Amino acid sequence: MVLTILIALNGLLLGGAVFARGVLKFICVRMLVGELSLLIVSIIIFTATQLLPSDVAQSVLGRDATPERVAALRQQWGLDRPMLTQYLDWLGGMITGDPGTSFVTNVEITSYLSDRVVNSLFLLVLGAIVSVPLSLLIGAITARKRDSLVDVVTTNTMLVLASLPEFVVGLTLVIVFSTGLWDWLPAVVQLPPGARPWTEMKQLVLPTITLVVGAVPYISRVTRISLIEVLESDYVEMARLKGAPERTVLWRHALPNALGPVLQVIALNVAYFAAGVIVVEFLFNYPGIGGAMRAGVRANDVQVVQYLAMVLAGVYVVTNLLADVGTILVTPRLRTRVQ
């Protein structure tokens, strides 16, 4: 069923890549490239696991298991089949969203992770909702007041923040707002059993700020540079000469045309969130996939790690794809060239 849809979809994309024109063709080609790179990533991740020094069955049963028992378990899990069969089977599980049962914990991987995926997505969206408008605002203000005291101070602060690792930022926030100076916000996320993160928003303040501090310096910096370039262009001068107020010039005339590079860096940062959540979720004990990834690596639960790596790589590829398409759509020069 899923396979049929997939084949149909790919046929459509391939047809679009060959026969369509303009933006549609570009989108089709771009999606095929994204799919191909995910496929290669899956091959890398899968072959890496095949290099495992010890056999999974052996390590689950322990050192003193009899060879017969190990062989029986290998057969039960299908580890004795050819590598290609195992890979296709695994890939099929990834695509249909059913990666099976973990050998190490004996828990079904999807039921273990489905809530966590949603929790992480929530944190990620929260981070993006706060950081994108904030960065645009900071970028616009610093571009408008270029070389003023406000600009110099903000730009240098952003430079310092950009260099700091997320656990340094997160723990500094914990020290300032929850353990050292003041006792305003909880230092870790502790949900009552069965509760979801959005019911305890106060606990999400510090994790969200940590993610935001990681992203804002990059997005605001690119916004500033891109806007400065646009603000010096002829048509902005024209708008000013027409008598448009500076505010209108900035938000209506300049910003839409400065968005191309900004979209790219936003995509890069959402992708950074996908990796940053690992440290941030571990730091704040947040019940998401980042924490699960860390736990999976600790427990040598290769299947969970593989699955999560594919999910995170998928987020990364899809965001970059959206950014490329978005850039084409907001840049008139590119939009008309591909048509």
Add this chain to the structure above:
Amino acid sequence: MSDVTAGDVTASDAIEGATTVVAAKPPSVTRVALRMWRTRVGVLLAGTMALIALCGRWFATFGEQEFVGKAHQWPGELMQESGTDTVFGTGDLGYDVWTRFLYGGRPVLIAAVAATALALVVGTVVGLLAAYDRGKLDMVLMRIMDVILSLPQVIMSLVLISIFGASLKLIVFTVGVTTVPRIARVVRGAAVSVVERDFVSAAEALGESRWRIIRSELLPNVTSPLLVEANLRLTFAISLIAGLGFLGFVSDPGAANWGLMIDEHRGKLRGWDQPWGSVLPIIAIALLTVGAGLIADGISRASAGIDRGRAPE
């Protein structure tokens, strides 16, 4: 980009200088960068922290794994109970916090520098080869780079650690390899315009080999973007490797390590119950990364200024 490398005066240069107005040689990027306060502050911060990380252990008052007293004691409490004189008290397992701090920087810094060096060498070769080739090899190399880029660094590292365990070699290898494409892209971007210049055609006409052209014609002309990128990547490598330590993935769990140390002691931040074990390494990593970031910014401003034909303030 300056197309004259400092310190290389040849006969043709001399003749040119005699017949035409002598063009002022652009000052070296590092010297211009060091005129800026941000670079000086960066060198001071990163230099001090690097010195502590590398040589601090020679000034430690106790052994790296020596039990000094009860775990998580303030210096005052220790003094009263057993008369042991410590600067920052004891931490996890009763080790001396100051000693562990002095020991814990080296594994992080050495792994980060090694990974960055590996990435610099491989990334520069790949980038220059691709830029000089401009054909099939270029396409193949850059597509391989794109594939490595499509897996975030932390995730790639964690996948490999889950399989092979967190050995020093593996950490240096993964952080290095995942950094390669980032450097290769920058180097290729900078070298593409150099390849089209006349002195490269001249070298080709003289029948110089590909490696010789890459080494002595292209490489000297991409040094400033390379320097900026090297510092930037070092910043990220320190963050990443300290971050892996913070997550509990270190090559030697018994040895002191700034990243791991922060995690081991952060429970004691609550109620300000002997916080030094995590506060000291947090400050050290912050100063180290901010310092390296400032240096990168200084060099990038300096090279941008030189490119525009003027040195910034």
